[in-house]
Amino acid sequence: MAWRAIVRRTSGIWVLVMALVTAGVVLWPGADAVSGKKTLLFTVWGMPFEDRLFKDRYAEGFERLRPDIHVNYQRYADDIIMKYNAWHARGRGADVMRLRITEYHGMAARGVLKRLDGYIGDPSRGLSADEFADIPAHLRALLEVDGPEGRGIYALPEDNAQYGLFYNKRILRDYNAAHPDAAIEIPSERWTWDDLRKAAKALTVRDARGNVDIRGIDFAVWSWPFLTFFAQAGGTLWSEDGRTCLIDSPAGIEALTFMRALAREDGSLVPQLSGYLSGTGPDVLFARGKSAMFLDGCWRIADFDRNAPDLEYAVVPLPRGPGRLGGKAGIVSGCVLWGISAHAAHPDDAWDMIKWMIAPAQALEYWDTLRVAPPANLTAMRSPGFRATRGVLKDPRNPAMGYEVAPMPAERFGDRAAWLLYGVTPLPETGKPPAFVPVGRYQSELEEEIARMLNEFLSPSSTITPEQAISRAARNVQGIIDRDLPG
Numbered sequence: 001m002a003w004r005a006i007v008r009r010t011s012g013i014w015v016l017v018m019a020l021v022t023a024g025v026v027l028w029p030g031a032d033a034v035s036g037k038k039t040l041l042f043t044v045w046g047m048p049f050e051d052r053l054f055k056d057r058y059a060e061g062f063e064r065l066r067p068d069i070h071v072n073y074q075r076y077a078d079d080i081i082m083k084y085n086a087w088h089a090r091g092r093g094a095d096v097m098r099l100r101i102t103e104y105h106g107m108a109a110r111g112v113l114k115r116l117d118g119y120i121g122d123p124s125r126g127l128s129a130d131e132f133a134d135i136p137a138h139l140r141a142l143l144e145v146d147g148p149e150g151r152g153i154y155a156l157p158e159d160n161a162q163y164g165l166f167y168n169k170r171i172l173r174d175y176n177a178a179h180p181d182a183a184i185e186i187p188s189e190r191w192t193w194d195d196l197r198k199a200a201k202a203l204t205v206r207d208a209r210g211n212v213d214i215r216g217i218d219f220a221v222w223s224w225p226f227l228t229f230f231a232q233a234g235g236t237l238w239s240e241d242g243r244t245c246l247i248d249s250p251a252g253i254e255a256l257t258f259m260r261a262l263a264r265e266d267g268s269l270v271p272q273l274s275g276y277l278s279g280t281g282p283d284v285l286f287a288r289g290k291s292a293m294f295l296d297g298c299w300r301i302a303d304f305d306r307n308a309p310d311l312e313y314a315v316v317p318l319p320r321g322p323g324r325l326g327g328k329a330g331i332v333s334g335c336v337l338w339g340i341s342a343h344a345a346h347p348d349d350a351w352d353m354i355k356w357m358i359a360p361a362q363a364l365e366y367w368d369t370l371r372v373a374p375p376a377n378l379t380a381m382r383s384p385g386f387r388a389t390r391g392v393l394k395d396p397r398n399p400a401m402g403y404e405v406a407p408m409p410a411e412r413f414g415d416r417a418a419w420l421l422y423g424v425t426p427l428p429e430t431g432k433p434p435a436f437v438p439v440g441r442y443q444s445e446l447e448e449e450i451a452r453m454l455n456e457f458l459s460p461s462s463t464i465t466p467e468q469a470i471s472r473a474a475r476n477v478q479g480i481i482d483r484d485l486p487g
Contacts, residue, residue: 253467257466302371363376
């Protein structure tokens with residue numbers, strides 16, 4: 001009878017465990033008393049192969065550095081922000097947590113994150129002036145936000161993904177050979193919108209029926225193309241207090257007019273109004289040699305190198321805005337950060353782990369393993385280690401299976417990664433780097449509204465004017481803000 005009671009009790013516990021796992025609830029570790037070690041909960045999102053970095057190199061690496069620590073590594077799907085908010089409501093949180101900069105302002109304002117200024121300025125365990133200056137300037141300027149503990153820094157950056165101009169080297173080479181008197185200059189940071197339009201129109205190839213066979217330029221319709229052109233036209237997204245959306249402006253109209261001109265006047269853009277469609281999206285078409293130029297993020301490069309190894313292409317910085325508006329350089333970029341929960345069990349040790357992860361050696365591990373975005377560390381980006389990567393094998397025991405993340409040999413650095421240095425290097429005329437991260441407390445809501453606006457505005461059948469489109473989008477975002485922050 002005793003064994004039946006044990007089975008019933010064990011089965012009941014197992015059912016409870018499975019129910020909690022199914023609901024996505026963390027079983028908060030109580031290992032401190034059992035193992036004698038402190039247990040840090042380390043949470044990220046991502047694909048299984050990313051365990052090679054976050055688990056094998058970061059979690060286990062920190063355990064080797066600190067034998068008194070056990071890192072409880074947890075990787076989740078893309079809904080991790082919902083989990084952070086749910087845990088916070090219950091008075092819980094991860095010691096070390098990964099988050100996007102678009103969520104940063106809101107999480108800090110809601111009290112989800114612990115303020116880090118005390119750690120950063122600590123003489124014995126903080127960041128030196130040189131270490132803090134290693135964070136690219138355009139990211140440092142974004143770190144101070146408002147929270148329950150006052151205005152300060154509530155997270156530190158891990159990377160800085162950038163948006164770039166991809167071009168097919170073979171298509172451009174063949175065109176120039178066939179048109180020596182009208183050759184197209186190799187794309188570079190010196191290009192303007194006019195250069196981009198002229199090249200896109202010239203490189204568009206049509207079949208006998210007039211249908212586009214090779215697109216002059218292509219990109220998925222989402223917020224970043226608009227944010228790029230908006231900034232290059234001199235636009236500002238938010239008022240200083242973050243309570244007013246400012247996209248309804250001449251720069252907003254200019255950006256929309258330019259995007260529609262590419263599609264309707266030049267016929268060089270066939271907008272993908274649904275974004276990335278499996279098997280037919282702009283990334284797939286570029287990989288097949290069906291697009292001469294392509295706007296996308298640096299995260300796309302490793303995919304092309306793995307899945308389209310024969311594709312001859314290079315990536316350069318985005319063109320400057322129109323000359324009549326000052327030709328402003330602007331490279332839209334994103335950022336992922338490391339933070340500490342306001343309810344962390346071991347915040348001091350969590351800080352030690354974050355400081356260790358953003359140091360040059362571990363920052364290079366990030367680039368070497370994933371190659372989705374350059375690390376947010378200037379020493380790492382300027383080092384020889386940034387110029388080549390080893391990649392990630394699908395099975396280290398069987399190299400013949402190929403790579404999960406393709407390596408980047410040093411001879412491909414010029415075509416694949418050199419452009420990323422331009423984005424973080426201050427321009428002589430401004431003293432500021434051209435890369436920028438669009439942020440604000442309501443950035444996520446704004447980007448969702450921009451995507452809706454573009455899907456309507458760029459539709460072939462749309463008759464809405466740029467003025468009408470940008471005004472409606474601004475009103476919709478402002479309505480969200482006013483409901484959330486009355487008065």
